[in-house]
Amino acid sequence: MPNKQRTITREELLRIIQLCESIEKSGIDPFTVNVRELLQKLRSILESSKDLETVVLDAETLYRVALVIALQHRWLLEKASNLFVDTQIIATRILAADKRALASCLARSWRPIVSGEQLTKKMFIAGLEYFLSLPPRAGHERKLLLGAGEELQIDEEALLDRFRQRDVLESEIMNMHRELLERREEDGGLDYWSFISLEGDGRRVERAYVLAFIVSEGLAEIKRNPITGEVRIYPLESKVERSNPTSLAIAVRGREGL
């Protein structure tokens, strides 16, 4: 078989494969393809060319055609289960209908899922307990060690009760933001650990909690030096919108410090 003829045959088979693939992917009516014609073409190609490459490609094409036949079978089943509703009929009805009529159709057939996604008090306390039980991160042990025999006492219930009142939390945020601005150093920042411990170890967790809100709200930036491990807060005069916000987890712990 001359090379030119072989190339044409190959291209023809590839075209058929591509056609079958596009039908499979796009979901258009698989009956747009004349399967009988394709099979006849395949037979004639196989009869005229017996080289290995063509036979392999021919087998691949036959497989694709078989998939189209399977799609035709499924298409018929779906049509039957849809009470023979044709896409054209649906499209025509959609074009003819106004928005409210379309919305009413959905309302008639829509039964929304009922589920709960709220954070419960129990879950919040479990989360806080987990947060407090996290082990200290390497390199932070020295910074805020309590004295010998001292233990950080946190009344979780009292803390939660205090922050349940939204206005209390908001005023805490405002006050702390003001304090941050007043205490900032020459570079515009201040040390995280020193700041949250300013009012003693007893209020450290509370201050860390409020500070987390300030950072999340965009009223301050928090940066951690990857080499020294130093964490610094950079308060901002006004709220900023962050394009790529990231999270920084800091474990604040009782007895061993941080």
Add this chain to the structure above:
Amino acid sequence: MSVGESEQSKAGRKLAIATAMLLFSSHRLPGVRGYELRRRLGKNYLKIIDTLNHRLSPLGLRVKVVFEEGNDQPSDEDFDRARFFITLSEPLSLSDIVAAGWRIDDLAILSATLAYLFSRGGKAHQNEVMELLETKFPKWRIEAAMERFTRRGYLHKDEDNMIYIGWRAFAEVDQKELVKAITEISPGLSETSQDSSETSSGEPPSPSP
């Protein structure tokens, strides 16, 4: 305590566990798989679900089972792989849905998209859907709504821009009812009810539930 009471309290506890599992989203998606229910409730979990269904019925709720593949006679394995949800048993009125924060435009876009996809065997190219919807809505609104519905699981889009019916639509929308409702639309009547003024203006989109 008698044996009967003990059995009753055991069944009551299992019902409570099943309700909590179905109502509370323990994963990213609501609902639970059959095998999760079997693990917690035992091999007779389908009976418990059936009892729960009867208890929910007076409240206007029901347990909906969504199989991975449409199946007329599901086997135990099909139930294991299926996802169980609690849904409303009766549809809401359009005014209730609007009062819940949905826009008429968004509902109409979802309605038309799902009806078209159902008639196409569950999938269609994005361009085809857009072309159909653009006869009624501005492009930015369609794109915003489609993105929102994809995020919420009503639609699914793959890398070839094919749009599929999402898991939530399978769980919440009655395919036959929707297609029937659409085919019953009378063009003459629908033109008279162009009163979706509260939502169909060209204002920018606001978050929907």
